[in-house]
Amino acid sequence: MKITDYELIHVKPRWLFLKVYTDEGIIGYGEPILEGKARTVATAVREFFEYLKGKDPRRIEYHWQAMYRWSFYRGGPIIMSAISGIEQALWDILGKYLNQPVYQLLGGAVRDKIKIYAHVGGNTREECAQNALKRIREGFRALKMAPFGAMRIVDTPKKVKEAVEKVRAVREAVGEDVDLGIDCHGRLSPSMAILAAKALEPYSPMFLEEPCLPENVDTMVTIARSTSIPIATGERLFTRWGFREVLEKQAASIVQPDLCHAGGIMECRKIAAMAEVYYAAVAPHNPLGPIALAACLQLDACTPNFLIQEQTTLGEGYLKRPFELKEGYIEVPTDPGLGIELDDKAIEEKRYSGDWHNPQLLHEDGSIADW
Numbered sequence: 001m002k003i004t005d006y007e008l009i010h011v012k013p014r015w016l017f018l019k020v021y022t023d024e025g026i027i028g029y030g031e032p033i034l035e036g037k038a039r040t041v042a043t044a045v046r047e048f049f050e051y052l053k054g055k056d057p058r059r060i061e062y063h064w065q066a067m068y069r070w071s072f073y074r075g076g077p078i079i080m081s082a083i084s085g086i087e088q089a090l091w092d093i094l095g096k097y098l099n100q101p102v103y104q105l106l107g108g109a110v111r112d113k114i115k116i117y118a119h120v121g122g123n124t125r126e127e128c129a130q131n132a133l134k135r136i137r138e139g140f141r142a143l144k145m146a147p148f149g150a151m152r153i154v155d156t157p158k159k160v161k162e163a164v165e166k167v168r169a170v171r172e173a174v175g176e177d178v179d180l181g182i183d184c185h186g187r188l189s190p191s192m193a194i195l196a197a198k199a200l201e202p203y204s205p206m207f208l209e210e211p212c213l214p215e216n217v218d219t220m221v222t223i224a225r226s227t228s229i230p231i232a233t234g235e236r237l238f239t240r241w242g243f244r245e246v247l248e249k250q251a252a253s254i255v256q257p258d259l260c261h262a263g264g265i266m267e268c269r270k271i272a273a274m275a276e277v278y279y280a281a282v283a284p285h286n287p288l289g290p291i292a293l294a295a296c297l298q299l300d301a302c303t304p305n306f307l308i309q310e311q312t313t314l315g316e317g318y319l320k321r322p323f324e325l326k327e328g329y330i331e332v333p334t335d336p337g338l339g340i341e342l343d344d345k346a347i348e349e350k351r352y353s354g355d356w357h358n359p360q361l362l363h364e365d366g367s368i369a370d371w
Contacts, residue, residue, distance in 0.1 A: 010354035032085020044082035066285035087264030095337030117142035125169035141328030142179035195228035195343035235285035281307035290315035
């Protein structure tokens with residue numbers, strides 16, 4: 001079998017879908033996307049296909065090594081996002097070729113269903129509580145919210161209190177049998193993160209995600225040692241090398257590799273195995289599209305230390321058969337490959353130029369803030 005061609009499709013709201021074609025008629029799906037840099041990643045994908053065209057798509061690890069190592073300047077968000085989406089598509093092809101789900105090729109399922117969570121937003125504590133209850137009525141049993149806005153290195157008690165009040169409102173609304181993750185989005189300095197964590201502890205968050213930026217692991221270690229809340233990080237880390245120091249220093253008890261950024265399905269399985277040595281859980285990051293979710297579910301199914309899965313869509317309006325939510329879980333897929341089929345007609349209506357950009361957050365004095 002040989003790779004004959006590929007197709008890239010920019011899809012609203014901010015996604016990039018990849019189709020890899022073969023001479024045996026099998027089509028593989030992937031999602032090579034970096035939020036706000038979709039067109040840049042698309043260029044990297046095109047460059048990699050100068051190597052991939054005519055190759056056997058079943059030699060997944062070989063091609064991963066070739067793309068990663070022959071790039072010389074290894075890692076980083078652009079190259080790894082391109083490799084990740086391509087790798088997903090190759091696994092989809094192999095699974096379809098063998099008529100098996102991808103997780104069967106990685107050791108088989110270790111669970112029957114996969115717990116997922118939904119995002120909760122709101123400008124006020126009342127809106128947050130109402131939106132949380134709406135999600136519960138939809139069938140979710142786990143939620144995540146990002147209550148912090150732009151934060152200065154040292155900010156006022158009011159800023160922390162406003163965020164904590166939103167969390168308190170949600171916890172009181174949904175009760176204590178619902179998991180509630182808190183995403184700081186790297187907006188807090190270490191000192192503010194320590195203050196915030198202490199204030200949040202009474203509401204028993206499932207985790208505190210990116211309490212500070214990920215570049216300096218020692219600062220996250222300091223935060224982790226200061227609180228009883230499990231620390232989660234990883235969406236802005238790439239490959240197993242990016243996670244090594246976090247795990248070795250036990251800066252986080254939950255790692256969140258993104259299968260569209262960190263290197264794809266197998267690389268994230270390797271990261272999960274590294275985490276297992278440190279008794280750390282894996283909660284794959286995924287604020288992206290249905291192909292990304294499909295890839296995540298394959299990993300989740302066969303990973304013993306999996307905790308919970310992020311998602312923003314079950315595939316309605318993108319997949320011919322969207323995933324189904326049942327009491328907070330998605331059943332382990334059984335169809336071959338990634339287990340999905342794109343609804344090409346629906347996707348055609350959602351094409352766009354790929355010009356989505358990240359929000360630009362500012363402090364009150366006009367200086368740049370972290371989004």
